[in-house]
Amino acid sequence: MAQPLIQLKNISVNFKNKERDVLAVDDVNLDIQRGDIFGIVGYSGAGKSTLVRVINLLQRPTSGEVLINGEDICQYDAPKLRKTRKKIGMIFQHFNLMMSRTIAQNVAYALKGSPLSKQEKQDKVNELLDLVGLADKKDTYPRQLSGGQKQRVAIARSLANDPDILISDEATSALDPKTTESILNLLQELNQKLNLTVVLITHQMEAVKQISNKVAVMEQGKVIERGSVLDIFANPKTSLTQSFIDTTTRLDATLKGLAQQENLQHLQDNEQLVQLSYSGETTDEPIIVSLYQKFGVSANILYGNVEILQRTPIGSLIVILSGDAAKVADSLEFLTQSGVRIKKLNLADFGGED
Ligand SMILES: Nc1ncnc2c1ncn2[C@@H]1O[C@H](COP(=O)(O)OP(=O)(O)OP(=O)(O)O)[C@@H](O)[C@H]1O
Incomplete structure (x- = not known):
């Protein structure tokens, strides 16, 4: 099998507070291949967000290795890590847009510090907004957009530096079912068009079923089950996975x-x-x-x-x-x-x- 694009090896994350000690991620091993749409499902508190924040070291693991293209990025110095992070886009449940800037300015913000000329940046922004179907909204403000459109802006922004990986952290959780479906379709389209590897964190198994090819199920910081979506749906080994699957049927x-x-x-x-x-x-x-x-x-x-x-x-x-x-x-x-x-x-x- 090809070298995985992302390899998490024996990752643990321990949060030590005054009151309590939380093992948010507990010895997780995960391989994600280039081109995967890799779903990570689990209930709130299972450790999904913490785990994916480890992929770009927004969260440093307490122990373990994070390999991107076979290189342990925990060993990188700050400039090299910054460069690697640019190749990992992220989108969130609440979009995180700047309300006082136009849609085009929100996307352009991600190109701050890029070596592109002013014109090239403008062209890039236009191209990205076109890609997410919002070319006609470039001069409007986030408050004028629906939730689904805001998420499209966030997606365009996350793609500004031509990332290899897109991490979607509950990006459809605040959207209605129809909008959710259209955003998931967009992610799938980007996966195919740009060969973008997508890590899809969600508590909605329906989202995984719609677009993922692989899935891991998390509970209490551990990955308790993983495999191709087909294998897992056809033959779930744990009752938690079964109950997630049951939510996608009647x-x-x-x-x-x-x-x-x-x-x-x-x-x-x-x-x-x-x-x-x-x-x-x-x-x-x-x-x-x-x-x-x-x-x-x-x-x-x-x-x-x-x-x-x-x-x-x-x-x-x-x-x-x-x-x-x-x-x-x-x-x-x-x-x-x-x-x-x-x-x-x-x-x-x-x-x-x-
Ligand atoms: N910075 C932090 N300090 C202390 N504890 C934390 C911190 N971040 C997360 N935790 C704890 O780690 C555990 C896992 O949280 P995490 O947010 O990764 O779960 P999740 O599966 O993404 O859930 P959710 O969808 O609710 O975010 C939880 O018990 C949470 O309270």
């Missing part, structure tokens, strides 16, 4: 709805409620039919969803299996061997009685 809402249904609150002894998840070829197998044919176990489908992720179908079913207990057990074993993941469900966990 599964959670469906289970809550099912939990309210009287007839499902008291299943018969020979009935079992399960969630079946499968990906790729398995979806082509007539799973449900074979359960009946092979084991005499019938499956009543309460919910079904198939979606295509990176050209691979990923399916999810909620079914009630009914039949002789030993046969149901055999059928579950058969499903596992066919590559289907099984989760036994208890509606009480979703607000039902049993």
Whole structure:
């Protein structure tokens, strides 16, 4: 495999305050390849922001190495580090624009100290505003723009020095779903057009699903799961990852709805409620039919969803299996061997009685 563009090796960040000692990042190893859109998801406080601030040393790690193109930037002197930082753009949830300057001036500000001539700077600003679809807004002020447009200005500014890497720290968290989608589409377009490597920090798994090719899940300073988006969605190993994935389907809402249904609150002894998840070829197998044919176990489908992720179908079913207990057990074993993941469900966990 090619040399990763970004390598975090055994990174820990410890904040020592008077009152408490916080291990915000706990021995994280991460490789990000050039051209990746690498999602980092986790709940608030998981350590995502601290971890990505380590990538450009806005936050120096307490221990560990930060390699960009194979070089440990912790060893750089100040001028060399400044140069490296220019190649790492950053955008944030609250845009951080200067309200008293026009859109063009906000973008031009990032070119302060650049060797470009005045005319070249102007051309660059125009080109950047064109790239983010705001050419006609160059002389307006941030307060005249919508949230999505402000984020586009911030993106244009972050690209002023032709960065290799763009870190997006919850950049869509304050936006409505439609605007979020358009900003994510823009990031994806920039990734492809400029071969920009994007590190996407978010608590919204939906954003990862929309544009990332890789994902890492963080909890309490640690990366607890990582991989290609397809692998992680098809086969999550931890319940936290599963719950993030569930937020991107209607599964959670469906289970809550099912939990309210009287007839499902008291299943018969020979009935079992399960969630079946499968990906790729398995979806082509007539799973449900074979359960009946092979084991005499019938499956009543309460919910079904198939979606295509990176050209691979990923399916999810909620079914009630009914039949002789030993046969149901055999059928579950058969499903596992066919590559289907099984989760036994208890509606009480979703607000039902049993
Ligand atoms: N400068 C600091 N001093 C002390 N503690 C800090 C500092 N910065 C972050 N922390 C703590 O480190 C932990 C991780 O915070 P961090 O902001 O990295 O998490 P996060 O996953 O990005 O969450 P959020 O989305 O809320 O920012 C939290 O417990 C936070 O309170």
